[in-house]
Amino acid sequence: MRKFKVFLFIIYLPIFIFELIIFKLFTIKNSSVSYQSMINYFIITRGWSNAIIHFFLKKNLLKKNKFDFQINKLKKNGYLIKKNFFTKKLVLDLKKSLKKIDGYWIGDKYKSKSKEKLYKKVKAAKFFYTDDDLLKLKPVQEILSNDYLFNIASKYLDAEPILYNINCWYNFPTKLPDKEAAQLWHFDMDRPKWLKIFIYLSDCNINNGPHCFVQGTHLNGSISREILNLGYVRIQDKIVNRFYKTKIKEFNFNEGDLLFEDSRGLHKGKKVTSKNRLMFQIEFTSSLFGNKYNIPSIKKRDCTNNFYKKVTSKRYNYQGIKII
Numbered sequence: 001m002r003k004f005k006v007f008l009f010i011i012y013l014p015i016f017i018f019e020l021i022i023f024k025l026f027t028i029k030n031s032s033v034s035y036q037s038m039i040n041y042f043i044i045t046r047g048w049s050n051a052i053i054h055f056f057l058k059k060n061l062l063k064k065n066k067f068d069f070q071i072n073k074l075k076k077n078g079y080l081i082k083k084n085f086f087t088k089k090l091v092l093d094l095k096k097s098l099k100k101i102d103g104y105w106i107g108d109k110y111k112s113k114s115k116e117k118l119y120k121k122v123k124a125a126k127f128f129y130t131d132d133d134l135l136k137l138k139p140v141q142e143i144l145s146n147d148y149l150f151n152i153a154s155k156y157l158d159a160e161p162i163l164y165n166i167n168c169w170y171n172f173p174t175k176l177p178d179k180e181a182a183q184l185w186h187f188d189m190d191r192p193k194w195l196k197i198f199i200y201l202s203d204c205n206i207n208n209g210p211h212c213f214v215q216g217t218h219l220n221g222s223i224s225r226e227i228l229n230l231g232y233v234r235i236q237d238k239i240v241n242r243f244y245k246t247k248i249k250e251f252n253f254n255e256g257d258l259l260f261e262d263s264r265g266l267h268k269g270k271k272v273t274s275k276n277r278l279m280f281q282i283e284f285t286s287s288l289f290g291n292k293y294n295i296p297s298i299k300k301r302d303c304t305n306n307f308y309k310k311v312t313s314k315r316y317n318y319q320g321i322k323i324i
């Protein structure tokens, strides 16, 4: 079966290369066949294909990056922690503004069909807000305007970063780890290369869903062939423990802390056993080639002056946001 799959995706190679070229030249979106091919080439080549695609599609920086100790650490380990980055005031303002919007429950046992208010009754492992709704919130606009985040992303990607994928969600206690809420080990694979930023809006320790990452598994050739042969799926704890027991990092955070992570490496959020966890997350990518994505839109009158200036003056970096 696996040999047949490899054969199939070698047959797709001309389509894939054609779509890659027209994406680069005319920014024509790729098909789902090419996206599936990208995942399979990643598995077959143990990551090297992504490095080539990233190199081909990225927009180069005008200035060369100087040596940066913390970026080197991020490149080596796959993660970087910044304690107390956002102020208590910003976190509080964001939490307050979230109360004004509704969201969706999602979990293995329940999914909202339409937007719901966040009442006390917990219906699923996760309650999330849409990117369109989040974008209207002033504290969110402040986070998205932060130059430091762009700076780290551009140095890590060695490319002009594109901001996209704006997420915010609560996790609540469940009896079992939830597949829908990404509480089992997995690697992300939506783009050729990206950097995720987790912004903690609540303190997080062993009880309320600490994030776990296998150090170094974001590098080419670092995920074992046995794990990759399982495909693009959720992976059981015992398998990851067998290969990487000593490399598993489990993080505790306080609100306002940041975790930069190349989530191409193996990761999961542990299930919440008490209280809850509120997380805000954005992503920077070197290209939007890959999986389908949503471009949230915002009316000009809903933008702060600073945010409007940033988004309109740096169109390449903010192409994941539309002002109408």
Ligand SMILES: [Fe+2]
Binding pocket: 182, 186, 187, 188, 263, 267
């Ligand atoms: Fe993930």
